[in-house]
Amino acid sequence: MAMRNFYNEIKGMKVKDLPSYIKPMLSIDYIKKSICKAMDNYNAKYIQTSSVDPVYHVCFGGMIFSYLVALPEERRHLEHQQHAKEHGGH
Structure with missing residues (x-):
């Protein structure tokens, strides 16, 4: 808008x-x-x-924030898994 x-x-x-x-x-x-x-x-x-909406805003905002903070670690983990799969590791 x-x-x-x-x-x-x-x-x-x-x-x-x-x-x-x-x-x-x-x-x-x-x-x-x-x-x-x-x-x-x-x-x-x-x-x-x-209104009850601010409670929802805090909950969803916290969820999104925690996801964004954990995202780099998850990407490194997935890249490591992919690399191990390609090279026969575990």
């Missing part, structure tokens, strides 16, 4: 005007304000309404 809004904003611009439009969006202050706005919106949508 955010990408669609961004695309609609820049759709009618000329290419030479684009860097001057995007550069302020890459500043630390703009990013901090965007994060604060997103947190305020999340608070208003889920926390203030006593």
Whole structure:
């Protein structure tokens, strides 16, 4: 949704005007304000309404995070298995 809004904003611009439009969006202050706005919106949508969704967000986020942390070890393990299978090891 955010990408669609961004695309609609820049759709009618000329290419030479684009860097001057995007550069302020890459500043630390703009990013901090965007994060604060997103947190305020999340608070208003889920926390203030006593929704159960934040519990789901934490559970699924933790599951995804643990999967991503374990992924390099799993890939090394699978590569070792493949190498052993090709060379007759166990």
